Amino acid sequence: MRFPLAVAVVLALLPLGLPPYAMTLLTEALILGLFAMSLDLMVGYARLISFGHAAAYGFGAYASGNFLLHTSMPLPCAVLLSGLLGGVVAIPVGWVCTQARGISFSMLTLAYAQLLYAVAFKWTAVTGASDGLAGIPRNPGPFGVTWWDTKAGFYYLTFAYLACAFLLCRDLVRSPFGAVLRGIRENEAKTIALGYNTRRYKIAIVAISYGFAGLAGALYAPFAGFANTELLFWLLSGQVLIMVIVGGTGTLIGPIIGAIFFLYVQQKLSNYTDSWALFFGVIFIAVVLFMPEGIWGLLRSRFPRRAA
């Protein structure tokens, strides 16, 4: 618990020292961190690898974008509602996808994401088609609250969501529910033999995971002020999966670090050279070869927890 607490304190104090452009980058990193952490629930704890997680993210972004543009719902409500909606919509998706296992499961998640992408491209009224929704406001709501209009304000809002989500997820994976998930991850046949309806657990974790991803997307829309079809694209799904793996699967905090690492390195590299993709690729391969447990795994081995 020490380390996450330390990280949290650092993140909470950073706005006091950082210049505005770094704040914006960090806010986006935290949003992606939430996105990555949500994927870790599926990947790290249940070995359900989603190739289409961007579907949840984009869905959340479009949902909150529409709420904020067309209603006067205050920002936090729009964001929470969108996340919830994302989770609910994911239940039938999870039901269909969990018909299959392994790579077939992953490809089904991809199919759902690509179909959503195709629909979003066509459904101009709701999604603005390929142009997306622009000028998404950060609605104040009935009490005229506007502190999230500023950079620092929105940062703390994001941080608050991330922290709450992290605590919720941590409790979830430490609960009996989480134990069953780990059973499914290690040996599904045995878990079934023990009498658990593993299908239901899988659908549940898919819905929860997609819900949190939707929350992240719902935060992104007012952050950037826009939402468009690229947020649903499989390239983003691939990137967030990489963030999880780089950070360290099955750790919740690892993917958050992975997301910050990914965004930061990509930004810095592309500032210096057009060939940033080359170095990026080399870094990934190096991480795989030399950091098999991801960044978090490396940190943990350097600062081992004292035995209880």
Place this chain on the structure above:
Amino acid sequence: MSDFLPFLVTQCLNALSQAALLFFLGCGLTLIFGIMRIVNFAHGAFFMLGAYVGYSAVHWTGSFWLALIAAPLVVGGFGAAFELGILRRLYGRDGHAFLMVTFGLTLIMGEVIRLIWGVEALQVKPPDSLSDIVFIMDEPFPVYRLFLAASGIVVAIVIWQFLERTRLGLLIRATSQNAEMVYALGTDVALVRSAVFGIGCGLAGIGGVLAAPLVTASLGMAPNAVIDTFVIVIIGGMGSFLGSLIGALLVAFVQVFGTYYFPDFALALMYLIMLTVLVVRPGGLLGKEA
């Protein structure tokens, strides 16, 4: 409708030519997966490399036929080298490792190709003998597409015979069933893996050089190819050679006729097929459950 028969024939030929390209990609990926359980995310990059190598071969020697030989050799060789150098260290690790490594490779290859060949699309001209037109029931049809369809059939037969009749083919089939047993019998499984990865990439390379006259050699080839390949292989069943053939044919025919009758669904068609197949048979048409 006297118009319908020529239309049907030409569209079927279109679908066959499309299926051929999809097959080259899918066959390679499925062979690799069958043996190594690796999802080769870089498969599209190898396809693209084939196109660019083909371009250079035509550019320097003026011979398309030479390019057809050079591309798979170079690309396959590079693939085998990558397997020897990097992938070999990762067997026994999680599937995540391969995903990341091949993703990293895609980024690297994409950028290196851009550095070597530039950001503009490049023309790869087929030989004059293949640039002509034939008239099939009064409908003009490019000879090159007939050549593509024929190549697909030829390569499919060659690979089938290779898997059935040759020692290496037998080893490949055996390794995909039970690697330990093959090892116990004294065969170098590592060699089989390198060979398969090389062959798989080589097939992608041929696909690339054959596709180039149709779409030009360009940096956008890789991402599109990856997604298409995955879909076909999943439909056919990961690890099944015959599955990749059926998957390619199915997707190509549905796309050609589907786009004709329902153009609004063009983007979604492939995924709808995949969804339908997976819901009915989760392992793919001919696949084993992963």
Place this chain on the structure above:
Amino acid sequence: MTGTSGFSRRAILGATLATPFVARHALGDEPIKIGMPCALTGPAGEIGAQMRRGAEFWAKSVNAQGGLLNRQVSIVAQDTTGDPATAIRKAQDLVEREGCRLLFGMTLSSEALAVAPKLADWNTIFVSGDNGDGRLTGESFVPNFFRPNTSGPMETRAIALYLRQADFKNFYALGMDYAWGHNSIGVFKDEVKKSGKNFVADIYSPIGTKDYSTYITKIRQSGADACFLVLQGDDNNAFLSQAKQYRLGDKVQLLTSIVDLNSIHAVGEAAVGLIGSSRYTFSFPGEANAKFVAAWKQEYGVVPDVFEGEQWQAGRMLEVAIKKAGSIDADKLRPAFETVEIDDIKGKVAMRACDHQAVQRGFMVKVGRKEGFTDPVPELIATFPADEVTPACRQMTYDS
């Protein structure tokens, strides 16, 4: 260079001598940084690369004449890979960290649309180099956006005006299935009906389509004698290559809204016979263009392409605006920019205050073989006056 340049070398020298310490101190001051988030890798990379070259060439020529407001111009280009989320991130970085008060770039219209609402907060002016989406000077207009280049509706209009005097009677249209495709074909459909000709049908292909055989079949079967194409990049190259293989051009005249040299180079023979609207071609007449092309050739060894020319024009208009305003501060620059007029590589071009669209002529070209060139080249076949080609304020369609 021709233009309404007020700063000749003599004037600079005179000013330097006349106002001793302050002016001399100002020379070699902070450079004017122009942020340029554009697609340098990825599918739109080829266009972004052109835009960057155009901007750098312009900056170089401005700096050779002493810079702007006695400051050197520096272009800070960053790769967005054509992704709007990255474009916003890069633009923010350039504005907030690098201190850019001006922006170029935003290769794709989706990137421009994402960034536009933020321009007011950043108090930064964005000068488009290639954005074609009609909405940027229409319903999505923001005061800090300026478009010196030809828009999508304008290039479609040029084709439509040309067709009124041509013999074609039945038209088909094929476009990429996103905003630009739908936008341009919508305008085209309108124009065909207005001219009393027959619009047969339109069809849209998903971005990234590789096999166009079905679409070619449909065009062929439709009985149309001309087909309007709204395709770009890889899709455009693939279609043209395959259409040539099916000998589609023998039966149906292909009309296109983009004719760029890179594309012609990529498809070679398949481009011959194409008739299209051109935003800029090196073979345009006029002394200013001849000078520009010669200087470009000397620098890069090849003739300039579409987006290189358009970016140059954008730079020139910005240059004149800055000199007029005497400042790069958005509040001072905006009113000055609104009344800029230049006479440069595309002839007379004038910025319009009501929607920040530059009013300019429309050009039609035909691609053919020419002596002295290895690739086919576009040749001018028609020119249309600016007031006929540019739509009314904030509009994307035309009344007559």
